[in-house]
Amino acid sequence: MHAGRCKNLPMPTPPRPLPQRPPTLRDVAEIAQVSIKTVSNVVNDYPYVKQATRDRVLAAIAQVGYRPQAAAQQLRTGASGLITLALPSLTFTYYSDIAQAFIDEAQRRGRTVVLHTTSAGPEAERTVLQGFERVLGDGVIFNPLQLWEEELARMERTSQPTVFIGEHLPEQLPRGCDYVKIDNEGASFEATSLLLDQGRRRLAFLGAIPSAHGVQPHSSGTLRRDGFLRALAAHGLDPSAATIQEVGDWHRQDGADGAEALLERLPEVDGIVCGNDDLAIGVLSRLRRHGRRVPEDVAVIGYDDTPDAPFTSPPLTTVSPDKQALATTVLDLLIERIGGYDGPPRTVMTPYDLVVRESTALLPA
Amino acid sequence: MHAGRCKNLPMPTPPRPLPQRPPTLRDVAEIAQVSIKTVSNVVNDYPYVKQATRDRVLAAIAQVGYRPQAAAQQLRTGASGLITLALPSLTFTYYSDIAQAFIDEAQRRGRTVVLHTTSAGPEAERTVLQGFERVLGDGVIFNPLQLWEEELARMERTSQPTVFIGEHLPEQLPRGCDYVKIDNEGASFEATSLLLDQGRRRLAFLGAIPSAHGVQPHSSGTLRRDGFLRALAAHGLDPSAATIQEVGDWHRQDGADGAEALLERLPEVDGIVCGNDDLAIGVLSRLRRHGRRVPEDVAVIGYDDTPDAPFTSPPLTTVSPDKQALATTVLDLLIERIGGYDGPPRTVMTPYDLVVRESTALLPA
DNA sequence: TGGGATATCTGCAACGTTGTAGAAACGCTC
DNA sequence: GAGCGTTTCTACAACGTTGCAGATATCCCA
Numbered sequence: 001m002h003a004g005r006c007k008n009l010p011m012p013t014p015p016r017p018l019p020q021r022p023p024t025l026r027d028v029a030e031i032a033q034v035s036i037k038t039v040s041n042v043v044n045d046y047p048y049v050k051q052a053t054r055d056r057v058l059a060a061i062a063q064v065g066y067r068p069q070a071a072a073q074q075l076r077t078g079a080s081g082l083i084t085l086a087l088p089s090l091t092f093t094y095y096s097d098i099a100q101a102f103i104d105e106a107q108r109r110g111r112t113v114v115l116h117t118t119s120a121g122p123e124a125e126r127t128v129l130q131g132f133e134r135v136l137g138d139g140v141i142f143n144p145l146q147l148w149e150e151e152l153a154r155m156e157r158t159s160q161p162t163v164f165i166g167e168h169l170p171e172q173l174p175r176g177c178d179y180v181k182i183d184n185e186g187a188s189f190e191a192t193s194l195l196l197d198q199g200r201r202r203l204a205f206l207g208a209i210p211s212a213h214g215v216q217p218h219s220s221g222t223l224r225r226d227g228f229l230r231a232l233a234a235h236g237l238d239p240s241a242a243t244i245q246e247v248g249d250w251h252r253q254d255g256a257d258g259a260e261a262l263l264e265r266l267p268e269v270d271g272i273v274c275g276n277d278d279l280a281i282g283v284l285s286r287l288r289r290h291g292r293r294v295p296e297d298v299a300v301i302g303y304d305d306t307p308d309a310p311f312t313s314p315p316l317t318t319v320s321p322d323k324q325a326l327a328t329t330v331l332d333l334l335i336e337r338i339g340g341y342d343g344p345p346r347t348v349m350t351p352y353d354l355v356v357r358e359s360t361a362l363l364p365a
Numbered sequence: 366m367h368a369g370r371c372k373n374l375p376m377p378t379p380p381r382p383l384p385q386r387p388p389t390l391r392d393v394a395e396i397a398q399v400s401i402k403t404v405s406n407v408v409n410d411y412p413y414v415k416q417a418t419r420d421r422v423l424a425a426i427a428q429v430g431y432r433p434q435a436a437a438q439q440l441r442t443g444a445s446g447l448i449t450l451a452l453p454s455l456t457f458t459y460y461s462d463i464a465q466a467f468i469d470e471a472q473r474r475g476r477t478v479v480l481h482t483t484s485a486g487p488e489a490e491r492t493v494l495q496g497f498e499r500v501l502g503d504g505v506i507f508n509p510l511q512l513w514e515e516e517l518a519r520m521e522r523t524s525q526p527t528v529f530i531g532e533h534l535p536e537q538l539p540r541g542c543d544y545v546k547i548d549n550e551g552a553s554f555e556a557t558s559l560l561l562d563q564g565r566r567r568l569a570f571l572g573a574i575p576s577a578h579g580v581q582p583h584s585s586g587t588l589r590r591d592g593f594l595r596a597l598a599a600h601g602l603d604p605s606a607a608t609i610q611e612v613g614d615w616h617r618q619d620g621a622d623g624a625e626a627l628l629e630r631l632p633e634v635d636g637i638v639c640g641n642d643d644l645a646i647g648v649l650s651r652l653r654r655h656g657r658r659v660p661e662d663v664a665v666i667g668y669d670d671t672p673d674a675p676f677t678s679p680p681l682t683t684v685s686p687d688k689q690a691l692a693t694t695v696l697d698l699l700i701e702r703i704g705g706y707d708g709p710p711r712t713v714m715t716p717y718d719l720v721v722r723e724s725t726a727l728l729p730a
Numbered sequence: 731t732g733g734g735a736t737a738t739c740t741g742c743a744a745c746g747t748t749g750t751a752g753a754a755a756c757g758c759t760c
Numbered sequence: 761g762a763g764c765g766t767t768t769c770t771a772c773a774a775c776g777t778t779g780c781a782g783a784t785a786t787c788c789c790a
Contacts, residue, residue: 048738075744091462100456134432285677310618401746402771
């Protein structure tokens, strides 16, 4: 609360408190008695530097603790080494798993991941598409959930190199991007067939999301449901009579709520194919509460093979996408685009496995 | 394999293929017929710009899709708006939860999170301490696991503004950092007391990690164990006779393995306090396999209140750290330091709750 | 001994932005 | 209509780095 200001006192070099700028090439150069450029050459392993000079420079670097400033490098070279990963939310185990896979794989390639989450909704996703408020990273890995297909289809080209992951993107993608997906429909078909082959006939799919405003959120739900229906048809059942249980979202709690509703609609259900593992975990908790035995009375299948799956009660049969392969493929494509490749959009399918655990054990009968 | 080089052909402006640089202030200025600085003034809401000029500039900005380049801003101003979050691994639900909390809170403050994971070991943690290879963000939030206390104590000051979270940091911290912690010991005391008050007497703590090379990894385990032991003593039991079950790490699988070992050592166990929820989930799965009923035969308590906890079988009693409070507190401190504050290290304790669920239900007796 | 290649080092300019200082135009008062 | 303050705009420099084009010095071979 010191109101008065000393207007005329000439402050001799106001001692800048903390923001003591980190050492620069200039500082190193001064100590090593060489030009700035030579220091730069040493840092960048330019071969034509005498060993003696190199040693002197390296010593100076160590002495002042020099580290290159990413901002200046980026300004000069146009590349930041940053990759933006835009996911719905880390509170879904599936996404935190793939986030880790991407971080590891990026670190392995000398790149750093900037994480952005879009659980806020379509507004947040649109921000991602438009390239954020500031030009920051070299490219984006983007898993949209709520994005209107038409919106994406309208774009002529993405604002920066982009690789989409997830589901339900339009056939016709803008220029400047690629798309890596997982065969949801096929995986769901395979999972459902497993139950049908066991003789179970009163199956339900849990995980459809009612579409609001024409938005199709979690459209992986749609694909997985389609695979479910196709499997029914392939086994001679009538898909139009199938039980499709809607849920509010894809968290554990939604699975629990959905299970309550389902048990009311179809008390004799003997197999539930869930949209993901989190839903399945909620389902298991409610089946237990209602005294249904798994797998004796009801079989349950999840999707994602989250780290939880082997430890649920009983351990959960689930579709396991190859997250490592996903990360590798995506980064290959993205870095190629960052490097200047500008061919037409490419679509790549990555593999999955059906991991069979006790929640779908064969009936002793 | 085109070996020959055309030395003398003067290439007239080689058409740079993709890396078409994004529009700059200069481009906008040209279109709007004003100086670069005026565009900058408009972008930064400098008040002394005529409305007509402002409109013209805004139109030009929209026309070319101008977005400021973070790198140039950082170079000029010295601040990037980036905050580095260094965590062990997102595959622990606890860490992915707090990562999300930090991302949200940072987004709310107009800052972006760079995520770095250090599961690779002490080497990776040392890199964080040294400020990484390049100067990138404005500050770090760092949850070390394996860092030698002495190593940190030896530092005079951190290489950039830092807030530590987690456990077992030295009393004497370097300059330039703060420390936000959770009262692990107290929480564990309270959790253990809950079981003792129910009359359970053959308790075990599961989650100690054998220390290798003098390193004290997961030292939260130590604190939580200490609280456990203190509770025993406070209830008139002999802490030196307590059962402490070691585990290899703190994943679900380690909980499962630890439970197997524990059941062999102390078959009559009637209460297990686990180092975290993931361990508890593994424990529950093995108790079930061995036919032990929870909570009738054995009560189980976890730590972290991960999203799994309400959905385990039975739902898990657990200590719930206030992640939102953690994120808020940490960012407050960090941003204050980034802003130039350079006072001595501060230590802040954030609150927790004991969430009682069925895994510790009272015995009907 | 000359000529060309090779090795080692340097200065300059530019990347896009913003702080500073100041020029120019305007409006007001006496 | 001179003087002064306010509004509006601009030029310049600098942040730290690297590509480019050279300047020397050194070496090898004819």
